[in-house]
Amino acid sequence: MxxxxxxxxxxxxxxxxxxxxxxxxxxxxxxxxxxxxxxxxxxxxxxxxxxxxxxxxxxxxxxxxxxxxxxxxxxxxxxxxxxxxxxxxxxxxxxxxxxxxxxxxxxxxxxxxxxxxxxxxxxxxxxxxxxxxxxxxxxxxxxxxxxxxxxxxxxxxxxxxxxxxxRGPRTRLYNTPSRKPDRVLSHRTSPEQAALYRAASGDLNPLHIDPDTAKTAGFPAPLLTGTCTLGIGVRHVVEAFAGGNADRFSSVKCRLSKPVFAALRDELFTEMWKEEGGKILFRIVVKEEPGKERVVISQGCILLHDDQVSKL
Known part of the structure; x- marks a missing residue:
């Protein structure tokens, strides 16, 4: 030790x-x-x-x-x-x-x-x-x-x-623009998705499936694996700005800020801003009640090859 x-x-x-x-x-x-x-x-x-x-x-x-x-x-x-x-x-x-x-x-x-x-x-x-x-x-x-x-x-x-x-893009985080997002896509999570992602990714941490483990850790429900939330956000950006063409994807960097609870069917809203140089800034939020939201991924940036991103 x-x-x-x-x-x-x-x-x-x-x-x-x-x-x-x-x-x-x-x-x-x-x-x-x-x-x-x-x-x-x-x-x-x-x-x-x-x-x-x-x-x-x-x-x-x-x-x-x-x-x-x-x-x-x-x-x-x-x-x-x-x-x-x-x-x-x-x-x-x-x-x-x-x-x-x-x-x-x-x-x-x-x-x-x-x-x-x-x-x-x-x-x-x-x-x-x-x-x-x-x-x-x-x-x-x-x-x-x-x-x-x-x-x-x-x-x-x-x-x-x-x-x-x-270390350049590996450590660089981006602040959210003050203007309205250029695109917003949503995805409703589910307990079935959380279970499927565990099997597909090989991440068998019980925190992502077992209510008792989550309760012991101080959470109201199992947590959706962070890389699953990240993957949903990247899918949204590729759909919105690259026409679904994954070959356009170059890199992503973000902060995983707060948990997502698929067992509670959290709905994820990926907010996206088009910047110069093929950069798409993004964050993912869960709307909890009027006027209140939980930011689950923040300060994110996805780089697409060249600046030929799809028109808004």
């Missing part, structure tokens, strides 16, 4: 995992993010443009973060697993996710490696930034880059950086 944060030692460590995915898993993932059953490029493997939604790259990330989370007690003093929450996320898609060949029996194997790149003081704890690279094949072709920033509460920050290092 660590007694002090040793940044040099932490940065020397790495974790690697291999994951496989099938056509069925890609389809299940798309459906778990609310894809329409009539949108053949997302649900029919024989469609000429069949593909996974842009945030499919968070699936191997979830797998390797299980290893990082299990090791946090080795390098964070006073670490307790229930004090670790997903705080911010960055995803850059380098090339489309490989589609398995060979029908129902086909599989693609991906290798994902994680390493801690920064630990910064944050409130009564620290923010741990984990760089995650996913590759395919023996040659190690890079598919996507993720950075998972986890807030760990009640951890002594002695040895951590006062603030985070500026």
């Amino acid at each position: 660590a007694t002090k944060i040793d940044l040099h030692a932490i940065k020397s460590r790495s974790w690697t995992t291999q994951t496989t995915h099938t056509l069925q898993q890609m389809i299940s993932y798309n459906l778990a993010l609310g894809a329409s059953g009539t949108c053949l490029p997302l649900v029919f493997e024989s469609s000429p443009s069949f593909h996974a939604l842009p945030t499919f790259g968070t699936v191997p990330t979830i797998a390797v973060m299980g290893k990082v989370h299990a090791a946090m007690g080795d390098f964070l003093p006073g670490f307790k697993g229930h004090n670790h929450v997903h705080g911010e996320h960055f995803l850059k898609l380098i090339r489309p996710y490989p589609v398995p060949k060979g029908g129902a029996e086909g599989k693609v194997t991906l290798t994902t490696t994680a390493r801690v790149v920064d630990v910064g003081k944050r409130g009564n704890g620290v923010l741990v930034c984990v760089e995650i690279l996913t590759t395919c094949g023996e040659s190690g072709v890079l598919i996507c880059e993720n950075e998972w920033s986890g807030f760990v509460m009640h951890v002594p920050s002695d040895g951590a950086n006062t603030g985070l290092m500026d």
Whole structure:
């Protein structure tokens, strides 16, 4: 058990995992993010443009973060697993996710490696930034880059950086424009969606399905997995400004601010603002009562390739 944060030692460590995915898993993932059953490029493997939604790259990330989370007690003093929450996320898609060949029996194997790149003081704890690279094949072709920033509460920050290092888009957050959103799309969550996402993503944390676990953690109901909420927001932006063309997606960065309760059928409203340079700023809110809303994803930015975004 660590007694002090040793940044040099932490940065020397790495974790690697291999994951496989099938056509069925890609389809299940798309459906778990609310894809329409009539949108053949997302649900029919024989469609000429069949593909996974842009945030499919968070699936191997979830797998390797299980290893990082299990090791946090080795390098964070006073670490307790229930004090670790997903705080911010960055995803850059380098090339489309490989589609398995060979029908129902086909599989693609991906290798994902994680390493801690920064630990910064944050409130009564620290923010741990984990760089995650996913590759395919023996040659190690890079598919996507993720950075998972986890807030760990009640951890002594002695040895951590006062603030985070500026690493460009990986650390940059955007304020919400004061003007009215250019587009707003909504999605009603459900308990069935939460259960489907757990199965499709492999994130089997009981906090996302079991009412007793959620109650013990101080929540009124199970929490929808944060990467699911993020995936819904990215789907909305691609639909609104790229005509549903996932090839236009380049990257996303956002803060996961508050929980979503699919068991209570929270309705998500993705508010979007078109900016120059292919940037779409966004946030996701849940409207709780007249004049009151819960911001569940904030300070988000999605970059689309070039500035040829769809007209408003």
